[in-house]
Amino acid sequence: MGALTEAFRLIITLDPDLFEILWLSIRVSLIALIISAVISLPLGTWLAITRFPGRKFCILLLNALMGIPPVVVGLLVYLLLSRSGPLGWLGLLYTPSAMIIAQVVLITPIIAALSNQVIENLHQEYSDTFYSLGVTGRRAVVAYLVDARYALTTCILAGFGRAIAEVGAVIIVGGNIDHLTRVMTTAIALETSKGNLTLALSLGTILLALSLLVNSLVIGVREYAAKRQYA
Amino acid sequence: MGALTEAFRLIITLDPDLFEILWLSIRVSLIALIISAVISLPLGTWLAITRFPGRKFCILLLNALMGIPPVVVGLLVYLLLSRSGPLGWLGLLYTPSAMIIAQVVLITPIIAALSNQVIENLHQEYSDTFYSLGVTGRRAVVAYLVDARYALTTCILAGFGRAIAEVGAVIIVGGNIDHLTRVMTTAIALETSKGNLTLALSLGTILLALSLLVNSLVIGVREYAAKRQYA
């Protein structure tokens, strides 16, 4: 297929534009992922193990927010960061930071909802013991996160996948500005609109390869750790 | 906020255009979800419980495919269905069917990867017993799916969220043609490109409300069933 050849050519010629775009994609998505994980994993866990009125509704909301359209997230962040918006003075619109913010908003509900379910399952097993040992609050959250670490990687990878593949939100708040906020997905969208389908597909292939690489690393680390632990 | 008022106005005036678009969104995403679930749940389960060389790689691939950009899926399906493509004779391009196909391609890896992880956890508990009882193949897959049904709803809802929020792929294969293939997300993108941000946001609010409704229904059914079972 032409797209694969083209992808291959772009990579072996070390096209500097391509690498700039690739690097920005990775940077934005990874930073967004880290910020989001720091928020969403404890949140999802906490919602799985505490009981308060309105808890069910919070979980429901997280689940529903998994279906929030990226364009809407983009618009909200845009309105927030626009020069006439409340955070306009920060001057973040059309910068990578804006894209990170949008991605964080987008993937936090996903990781939170999925990790909530994972921890919920573990909670069925641990809750009596934790109650008996008087383990609550922060200590319980941390213990659940540690003990469910292998299963949680899948949730995190789902979040990463959504972030790295996302275009609707980042194009609104980032503006797809060449050499500044152009990432792989917006580049693909641009080439598609120019009718350069082969180039678009080859960029897609490269992005997919990147995704595969990140996943291999994460899953590799997980397997290695699991082996060491249960050797 | 203006967007909420506008959303409310659109709904109570029963705007027929809005309902046409809403209905198409629901139809496309639900059909895609059903098709995808039928494929991905058994696939994810099967990958969790069988051992063959290459299995790890398949799981890795599924995880990586969670990060496939919708635009790329859109392009692939476009090339497949375009008049000069291998399935061009079906004449499906720019029809709701094309959008369903694109969404199925997009969310199948997501549901498969997430359910794989859920079943993997259950498998740690059940595998010895199933081995002992000689339960393998189809029977094992079905049993895992049945016993993990509550946890799997979250995976399915994640897939639904992705489908209903998706714009990049459906706009390429559907074309966002008014009265034919226009769905909520593409309508939002259109209003955004027109600069009608309030209208775009209000459509987003409606879509989110829809998402909330579907999630409430699913989670409601789950809770009800769980209560009855463990009364």
Added chain:
Amino acid sequence: MNTLRSANMPSSLLPIRISDLRLIKGDRTVLAGVNLMIDKPGITVIMGPNGAGKTLLLRCLHGLIKPDQGQITLGQLRVAGSRDQQAMVFQQPVLLRRTALQNLAFAAPEIAKSEPQRLIQALESVHLADRAHQPARMLSGGEQQRLSLARALLSEPALLLLDEATASLDPASVLVIESLVKAQSAQGTKVILVSHDQGQARRLADDIVFMSDGRVAEQSPADQFFIAPQTPVAKAYLAGEILF
């Protein structure tokens, strides 16, 4: 952890009063009005057929289940207030996905910080010192049970609840555990122990609570119970006659 109780003083959670405890699960009444008063220190053994409600009663005492009706007071306290003076060993031990030693450290973080050697001593007391760095979930059934007992004892509880804690132990381990439990009881900890093992009950019990069908059928001093059980059900149970 618990400074309310000093050695050789009776447990601060006595007397234990349970009145008209009822619990309904689905359409079955699984605890059908339990009345019980335990005011003496020492070891109380709960016996009774499978499904009699022994585990459920222990869980109510520990505060894990809220009964549908009835009241429990321990000393001056309601169940909720007494939680951190209690420890429980479950019928099926649940250990965290980490090493044996880390499981102890997790249960008693202060001790792990200030006197880490006490954790090693705890492992030694249940003869698991050489398993310290093994993943706890890979231990044998009996080893897991011993580890979860060591974990429960770390908090020096005023009330210790044991649910068939020696069910799958070898004879030597049974004796080790029994002497640990006796020593703990001698220091003033009130012990309530569920067991099907009559030999064990004879060796340990100061008094016996016999449950059947979600009720307390009989409560007697141990010596009296084994010689002359007062209820026909208890008599049949001891004889191994079918009670279902």
Added chain:
Amino acid sequence: MNTLRSANMPSSLLPIRISDLRLIKGDRTVLAGVNLMIDKPGITVIMGPNGAGKTLLLRCLHGLIKPDQGQITLGQLRVAGSRDQQAMVFQQPVLLRRTALQNLAFAAPEIAKSEPQRLIQALESVHLADRAHQPARMLSGGEQQRLSLARALLSEPALLLLDEATASLDPASVLVIESLVKAQSAQGTKVILVSHDQGQARRLADDIVFMSDGRVAEQSPADQFFIAPQTPVAKAYLAGEILF
């Protein structure tokens, strides 16, 4: 299911030959060269301290673990080929998230279709008929163990492996299970049973395998073993002396 074996005929899986079985977990040798030959029908009881490797040996026999070294043959078959003539009851029963009856139906779908009343009989045989429609995971510990025994017997296995199957049963249930096991053995099923309960071993065992430290220390006819154990470890074990 299994038509290879007719009543009162010796099990088709005899003799069981285990030679030089080794298993290493991490840096521990947990089975250190097990040699064993079981050629007589009846009930073989495996005894030995916690962590001796009893469960691991049973799991190797059942094909759940591949040993690092050594061989097992059952009758004419390797482990893999014998799987559907075996049944095993685990130390910690795992039941599916459905009712007690559905758990049986799941294990034996043909019987559930052709002779559903046999499932009810199976429940009755372990005195669980009145729990048929309760969620299996909500049963009491002893009830779960009985249910998983009933499930194992449904397949009329030629070899039945029991890992401390009566550890948390009440005396009456123990007797019920023992008579079920005896009846099954009388029909020609070879039974291998792990137990710490010496009374049970005396009542049931035709011969005893005594394990210690990942090895078979002694194999003797039951009457001989209890009167005059041939190894010092076995002697110490029976006396409840510490072996760790």
Added chain:
Amino acid sequence: AQSTTSTQNSGLYDYLLPMVKEDTGVQVNVVAVGTGQAIKNAMRCDGDVLLVHARPAEEKFVADGYGEYRRDLMYNDFVIIGPKADPARVAGAGDVREALQRIQQAGAKFASRGDDSGTHKKERSLWQAAAIDPDSGSGQWYLETGSGMGATLNTGVSLGAYVLTDRATWIAFANKQDAVIAFEGDENLFNQYGVIPVSADRCPNVNREAAETFTQWLLSETGQAAIGAYQVEGEPLFFPNAN
């Protein structure tokens, strides 16, 4: 700068911006969106210079005080593209009105951007001039894609529909398949681009100096010559006409 997509897709910016940087030291970042969105973004002060093609809206923008002033910058022209077979025989039409009428009468498909962009507004005015109300056929033969020029071309080409597009985008468009220019040359298809620096009075955050420098460069002889010299596949795409 906020700009329309058509100029970006044509590659003009990739060609011009390095020159701007070299001559003036100003680094220009382009956000390419539809004309409608570009104007509204600019009204929210996001952007320093506006570069679009929808004259009435532009003049209103300035009149309302959002822009400093408006200048003509350059023009190109629109064409109607369609399948080579030309089922509506558009090629033989005398003027664009007739061309549109033939499309409607032949029941051929027509893909419209339907996104309030400059191109879309132009197209609507052409339908009006042809006395046709295409909305009655929306979803049947009149397909409103609600997308940018490139996406609409992708759709139109794949469906064998006619599309009104600016010549620049079409020449640079890579997914032509069997479509060709079916009708061109009518003076009603003239397409004027304007440039507007965003008002610094309205938007204190505006980068006024750079905006002014960039605008003046575009309007200068150097800039105009550069625009005129830009070619794709041997054809000039834009014709400078600064006033």
